[in-house]
Amino acid sequence: MTRTILPSRGWLAAYLLVLALVGALYVPTYRYSFPYIDHTDEPQMNLGARWWIEHDSAKGMLFHAYPPATIALNFVALKFLPHDHPNDVLLPLRLLTIFFGLGVVSLVMLLAREVVGDWGGLAAGVLWGFLPDNVARAAPVIANTYLTFFTLLALWLALVARRRPGDGWRTAAHYALMVAITFKTQAIFVFPALLSIGLLDWQAKEKRPALLRWLYAMFWRWLLFMIWLLVFYPTLQANDIPHWAAPIGQLGLPTPQLLLDNFAAATDDWASPLNWLLTLGPLLGLLVAPLRWRIATLPVLALMASVLAWWIGVSFFGQQDARQFITMNAMLAVLRGASLGLAIHLVIGLLDNFSPRLQRWAVPISGALMLVFLLKLMQPFVVESQRISYDMSRRDHRADLAEYAAASLESGGYVGNWNYHKVFNPDWGGYRGQTIFRLVEQAEYESRDVDEWRAQGASFALIPYVSRRDYATSRDAAQTVLLKQFPPREDRRGPTTSVVWLWPMQPLADQISLGGVTLLGYRLEDADELRLRLFWRSEQPTAVPHTLFLHLLDAEGNIVAQHDGPPTLPGRPTTTWDDPDEIIMSHVLALSLPQSRARLVAGFYDPQSGARLRAVDGTDSWEVLRWTP
Secondary structure, eight states, rough: OOSSSSSOOHHHHHHHHHHHHHHHHHHHGGGGTSOOOSSSHHHHHHHHHHHHHHTTTSSTTTTOOOOHHHHHHHHHHHHOOSSSGGGGGGGHHHHHHHHHHHHHHHHHHHHHHHHHOOOHHHHHHHHHTTOOHHTSSSSSHHHHHHHHHHHHHHHHHHHHTTSSSSSHHHHHHHHHHHHHHHHHGGGGGGGGHHHHHHHHGSSHHHHHHHHHHHHHHHHHHHHHHHIIIIIIIITTSOOOSTTTTOOEEEOOOOOHHHHHHHHHHGGGGOOSSSHHHHHHHHHHHSHHHHHTTOOOHHHHHHHHHHHHHHHHHHHHHHHOOGGGGGHHHHHHHHHHHHHHHHHHHHHHHHHHHHHHGGGGHHHHHHHHHHHHHHHHHHHHHHHHHHHHHHHHHEEEEEHHHHHHHHHHOOSSSEEEEEEEEETTOOTTTTOOOSSSSEEEEOGGGGGOOOHHHTTEEEEEEESOOOOHHHHSTTTTGGHHHHEEEEOOTTTTSOOOEEEEEEESOEEOSSSETTTEEEEEEEEOOOOOTTEEEEEESSSOOOSSSEEEEEEEOTTTEEEEEEEESSOOOTTTTGOOOOOOOOOOEEEEEEEOOOOOOOOEEEEEHHHHHHHHHHHHOOOOEEEEEEEOO
């Protein structure tokens, strides 16, 4: 059956509607977890591009046999897009990835339209675009989306070339496959199907000379491309990028059980008899005479061959997870959409034969039936996709944690029960702070005594969220300080956290409030040099950044030593003290040792006016401790 390249206006309107609905799910995900970065490959490719820029060479940055295209995207973005931090370029790159993801939906629709016509194209777009896994992986700047786009583009161009004069479309198909291979070498599995489509002209003797010339030209193009890919840019080299090592799969003949396991992993979302019926529908339709003329045989066979080649080819590298079969699944979605399109034609034919009066209503009735079937079939997928899209649009608690730590805490080791090393890695994720947090061990904090964690160099513990009241009854409440909590919030995603400082503080007996700020206590870090920390709680932020003063007063009230300066790290001026439940910890403060008995008082003042924070009764300082040499 012959398809026109340009579809009707009605089909284009429906096509744009499907893209708009799918885009409404995909686009909100582009900020997911940012600046914290969750996906493994995304920061690795960004690191590879930075290595490329810093060393002016692509050597030494190769990972897991990945070709250069994904790293090149990061390279171009880092070179030409303005940014304050290397990971800032990931946001526009994520939008670009989403654009290509919508392009994949378009090509799935166009390929299904090649198989069985307009109805099949629309059904395929719905079946593929609204899958929850596609929403979850819509934004990460990784190879799979681009691999799928250019592989499907190559197949579509090759099929279109069958009804277009000249070699341009056919050559473009091979160039598209080359681009796909530069994103991931798996695309090479489609090459036999692509070449076979082009060789169909061999049946016509008058076309053979031109075909031979084209084959000769393509042979040299492919040879030069592969030499560049495997020699000048050594794609098959691995484990040469700093910061990580690449696991290398072992090549071997797949067993029948391995093939079955990989197919099960690839089709997990559609593991049902309906999956098999929809997937094999076009192939079965070719066996039924009344339906055969509705199906384009060549696209069906090309897609089937590509699916088999992908499935078996990937299986040569052992057991794989579903992400290695994303492109194959897109091809299966084309076949499933074609099955539904074929069913529409079957219903139209039945209605036409049932009654002449129904002929004018056959198409709208059939379309309505398909719409009802699609809504019923896809309803749980759409609901889950909406949930994922909303969840990924929320800010991640770990991004808040990273910003808090960068502004409020000094460098130190920590223990955590979650994969927090990504949060505090300035190369890996979006951590922007100057302080350094070293992961002592990924473990449950309560699995060891606090003394053991201190002995290993841990200053902080990151534990699941706990309220201050509940923490007060915990095992180590008297030996530690609960600094900050990140409780569950509707506008946040990811694990909730509480930050614990693994040392005790000495509480003040008289906790008065000066302008809404209460001094809770102190910790004497070094009595021999009079070095200490202070701990505050603030009911509300101050209007301007205030300066902390520490005065050592002798028996007559004379100042014998003093310290004036910011109360905390530069990122936490008093204008940011906006969480009444947070305990704000100062950096280490030092004073000169007095020669006689003295008392230490502390307070805050406006550096511009000199006005001090005062309590209701006019008190403008706290007595922290009394000093006896």
